[in-house]
Amino acid sequence: MTTTPENLRDQVVSAFGAAPDPRVRELFTKLAQHLHDFVIETNLTVDEWLAAVEFLTAVGKMSDDKRQEFVLLSDVFGISALVDFLNGPQGEDATENALLGPFYVSDAPLLDNGDSIVKQYEGEPLRLEGRVTGQGGAPLIGAQVEVWQIAANGAYDGQDPDMVENNMRGRFLTDEDGRYWLMTNRPFGYSVPTDGPVGRLLDLLQRDPMRAAHIHLRVSAEGYQPLVTQLYDADCRYLDTDVVFGVRESLVTKLDQVEDGTLRARFDVRLVRAT
Numbered sequence: 658m659t660t661t662p663e664n665l666r667d668q669v670v671s672a673f674g675a676a677p678d679p680r681v682r683e684l685f686t687k688l689a690q691h692l693h694d695f696v697i698e699t700n701l702t703v704d705e706w707l708a709a710v711e712f713l714t715a716v717g718k719m720s721d722d723k724r725q726e727f728v729l730l731s732d733v734f735g736i737s738a739l740v741d742f743l744n745g746p747q748g749e750d751a752t753e754n755a756l757l758g759p760f761y762v763s764d765a766p767l768l769d770n771g772d773s774i775v776k777q778y779e780g781e782p783l784r785l786e787g788r789v790t791g792q793g794g795a796p797l798i799g800a801q802v803e804v805w806q807i808a809a810n811g812a813y814d815g816q817d818p819d820m821v822e823n824n825m826r827g828r829f830l831t832d833e834d835g836r837y838w839l840m841t842n843r844p845f846g847y848s849v850p851t852d853g854p855v856g857r858l859l860d861l862l863q864r865d866p867m868r869a870a871h872i873h874l875r876v877s878a879e880g881y882q883p884l885v886t887q888l889y890d891a892d893c894r895y896l897d898t899d900v901v902f903g904v905r906e907s908l909v910t911k912l913d914q915v916e917d918g919t920l921r922a923r924f925d926v927r928l929v930r931a932t
């Protein structure tokens with residue numbers, strides 16, 4: 658059968674439908690259907706198609722092992738958030754997950770509770786503390802709490818070649834009561850990188866490139882599903898407009914002051930058993 662405007666979509670879908678792996682088949686036939694529908698519904702022009710090709714090419718050229726413009730593109734489309742929602746922890750009182758982001762490293766230094774992750778660029782001091790619990794609220798002893806955050810100069814350590822290694826990141830183990838505590842800086846809202854094609858896209862769409870003020874955490878314990886999440890400062894003005902749709906109400910944390918005037922964030926974590 659030759660190809661016509663009327664049968665093109667079905668021809669593509671059935672060509673993809675020959676893939677032997679059922680999941681591959683499902684993913685690619687659905688993708689073809691939705692892409693064809695998009696082109697038909699928008700009556701896409703040749704110039705627009707070419708602009709899309711050039712845009713994706715630029716996204717690829719901007720990506721390397723230090724910078725992932727494709728992840729940023731996924732983030733600003735809310736696709737990363739959607740995948741997180743679909744795959745988040747399911748369990749009573751389970752702490753919600755949030756985007757990993759591009760700056761996680763798995764081998765941050767192991768620090769003692771009470772230590773500071775601020776090696777360079779002092780900001781407003783913040784004591785971060787909390788308790789890690791499992792099923793039924795039992796404390797998890799020796800759970801690993803990995804923390805990372807933007808430095809007060811506006812960069813993550815992977816973004817700034819002059820920054821001290823592992824500045825603003827560390828691993829902590831919970832004590833016999835499941836508690837962890839450390840010193841850091843108060844987080845602040847910052848712009849995602851706007852010097853690449855995704856930045857131009859945000860500009861075209863008149864979207865604010867700011868992320869809400871957050872601290873990244875990854876919490877893991879034997880027998881439990883690792884949790885990747887973020888704590889958000891309740892007083893941040895970007896909570897409702899976070900450019901990557903990462904804010905969850907349950908993760909918004911009010912910072913309060915302890916006796917000596919230091920700011921404190923209390924962030925408890927409930928993990929779900931591994932299946």
Ligand SMILES: [Fe+2]
Binds near residue numbers: 758807871873
């Ligand atoms: Fe971040």
